[in-house]
Amino acid sequence: MDTWHAHRRAFWTFFLPPTAWLVLFFLAPLALVWGFSFGEKRGLVEIAINGTLENYVRALDPLYLRIFGKSFWFAALTTLICLAVGFPVAVAITFAPPRWKPILLLLTILPFWTNLLIRTYALIAVLRTRGYVNFAAEWGWERADAALAWVGLGDLHLLGERFEPLAMLYNNTAVVFGLVYVHLPFMVLPLYAALDRLERSYLEASLDLGASQLRTFASVVVPLALPGIVSGVIITFIPALGSFLTPDLLGGTDSQMIANVIERQFKSANDWPFGAALSFLLMYVTFFALALRAAASRGRSAMEAA
């Protein structure tokens, strides 16, 4: 590797353009928002950055604390469901016949490359009251009703006067459902990566020595796959926590997450300093989670080195 001052001209040619772009069009905007978060709204568009902590204090208001709490709860629940569903999927892919593996992996990754907005829209089309799930339910209801009439119970209206569509959208369940739908691949991939590295002879030894499948899973598979689990949990949790589109399109008035509040501050509510403070609080949580992940993977390499 060359030292930079041995080839100054070449170094600056390669180094300067991307670095300048990053500073000018990424770090400067972030710094500006960071500054705004210590500022005060003076007019319609004017913001005075005067070092006030007012915006952060306001974020501690029970109203916003509740939204933070709810966002954490949604993200945690999503992560948990993804883990519960993703683990068997990752195990199944790991132990699938070799010629199936690439296909199964591709099927897992493919949704990543389908537009997030379109995937969310697809959920709306499926779950809304005039959607496909309700249509299927109505069809089933009509058949069941006809069957009841046929056996002579038609007058009792056991299934109700008429079909009531299920309200599956615009509530908290829909948001968590949508978040799981969007983030499941984030969980499966790191789990697969960890399980695929796992030494199979350990599992064989455990089973040969009389441990049950469940015991082997709990005392051998989980501890060995732990770095992958931690990685998957964090990789799923971070984007789920910062989700904007899913709660925006699938949620009701009561299912706002942090990102929706931030959007409102910057658009309709027009309170940029407060939105900036919320935005940075979300960013700090993200950094904290990333640091945890880095620490976990450092712990692993230290363990392997020992």
Add this chain to the structure above:
Amino acid sequence: MSAAAGRRLAPGPLEYGRRAWMRLTLLATFVFLYAPIATLIAFSFNDSRRNIVWRGFTFKYYEKAWNNDSLIEAFVNSLTIAFVSTLASTVLGTLAAVALWRFRFPFKGPHEAAMALPIVIPEICMGVAMLAFFARIGWPTGLPWPLNLGAITIAHISFSFPFVAVVVRARLANFNRELDEAARDLGASEWQAFRDVLVPYMLPGLVAGALLAFTLSLDDFVITFFTSGPDTVTFPVKVYSMVRFSVTPEVNAASTVLIAITLLITGIALWLQGRSGARQLPGKG
């Protein structure tokens, strides 16, 4: 043939992939992941306005989407932004990858971390930062097309080029740096060594990175949402406003076209990456 070989044996203790409940979970998961998208695509060809009962095959919603001027305008905007953003991101990303690969310099760790920031920070944070930035510096609005797309394009370059840098650097990781040094020792200028030694080797990475940048730009909604104005609407932003309004077969048709384009580009990128043996990247959710 013996009786044992004739019928299938019960799954062995480690053959989890052959256990019925495992297969069922796998199947259920893929149905969960694909059924909504498959229905969306299927019903874009459905000849019924209510969009629920199958009434026969039609292309009429594609025709309708094609004749929807604002939708086409948004689509042209998206493609224009994606082309310019891809070009710039590929150049910037490649320069960054080579700089980090070739040189030792002070504060390299923090530099690398800063370069990874656009990949890891929540999209909403980057979106509002771009909104605040362009408002504060008084970025001119109301410029003639395509200059009015400048702000969105700049934002797209900012989040795309670090991805390109990661892909190209993964490719460079396997490069024997002595080849580059040998070329320069034997009298090649910096530029000649770069053009004739590094670029040919990096090429699959460059193409894969460019295709990734293209799909990232074409697909982005959240960051664009904050940088777009009333007359700079991109395809996802347009679809968003249509989705908020109603669920129509026309939106299904438009979405299907976008899915097809993205999958085609991703397919090419994966194929190239598979051939070049570079590492794969998880997408940006």
